[in-house]
Amino acid sequence: MATEIRVPTLGESITEATVGKWFKKSGDAVKADEPLVELETDKVTVEVPAPASGVLDDIKVSEGQTVSVGALLGAIRNGAAASEAKSDRPAPAPAAAKPTAQAEKPAKSSEMPPSPAARKKLAEAGIDAADVVGSGKRGQVLKEDVGAAKAPEPDASPAPPAASSSPPTRGLAPMPVPVQHLRVPAPPNDAAREERVRMTKLRQTIAQRLKDAQNTAAILTTFNDVDMSAVIKLRNDYKELFEKRHGVKLGFMGFFVKACLQALKDVPAVNAEIDGDEIVYKNYYHIGVAVGTERGLVVPVVREADRMSLAEIEAQVTDYGKRARDGKLGIEDMLGGTFTITNGGVYGSLLSTPILNAPQSGILGMHRIEERPVVRNGQVVARPMMYLALSYDHRIVDGKDAVAFLVRVKECLEDPQRFLLEL
Known part of the structure; x- marks a missing residue:
């Protein structure tokens, strides 16, 4: 059965x-x-x-x-x-001992046939391909391998130079070696050194959707920078207590999700999408958080993010990140997003222009935090700064709305008390 x-x-x-x-x-x-x-x-x-x-x-x-x-x-x-x-399987027969004479021959590392150029040189030199060790991919015999196999070994005691009948000259440059006497190395076989790997279904879909987004939407990107001093101080002051109370580490993503929620409520066009000749304004907030994995970029969605606390958002993002790396995300985890946040800063990116996650109309790009000189109260001081990038669909989001969105995010991050007061 x-x-x-x-x-x-x-x-x-x-x-x-x-x-x-x-x-x-x-x-x-x-x-x-x-x-x-x-x-x-x-x-x-x-x-x-x-x-x-x-x-x-x-x-x-x-x-x-x-x-x-x-x-x-x-x-x-x-x-x-x-x-x-x-x-049920018959026991394998013991391997017969190989003749010692055969062991003295160079082992052929693969059954790959010699390259066409190598076959020609083998025929001209009268050498068996089995007697040549190949250096190409999967042990393929290349043209230069044949040359190395038939090249004579240098004489250990070179003959003394022939006596010259003419007297030595002074102040004259040595005669150049004729070009025909120079040994020009054969060009490498590039095809033998290439490796072809089939694209995964996920990678094919990512490529297709990104190209579709470029072909469909009128994508523009606007930039701003944010002083992360307040968020970093708040995180350093309370991260231990936060983890002890909620059982999850306090990161930066929760602050950015909260800031984007405030901005999305102020600029609803960024949370909308185009459906035919209609604009669909979404009065709910499902925030996608892009996660890079070995298989490609995936975007799990924090659903009803506006109804969640900072601790709940951090816990959800942490869980998604772990499951994404383990390949345990389900289809339902990545459906229904209305806005996306991607953090290129974890890879060291200083500035980028993220591409839309269609059919969404906006995506926020985070970048690395680094100290830069800024002017505060007439003084030049060092502050931990981060560049922010908002890519948006200009068909539905005007330039002033995109700028207003980023300014709102900047205000919330530079004064996190706004989260509590919803200002």
């Missing part, structure tokens, strides 16, 4: 996925709920667990193939223990 392994329901609007990696191979023993295969969608990467214990008897779809929801991936033979699976 066998249990089928099928593609599970992957989420709303997702109808297909790409088989990324099989964690088991045919004939391996598996346990129930053990990860069997990784599926890549245009939003997330999910692992399909084993529906039952037994032996992976059949793999129907290989890595890199595209499958639809409900498609058959393979089957598990039930009631077969791992030991039984192993015993």
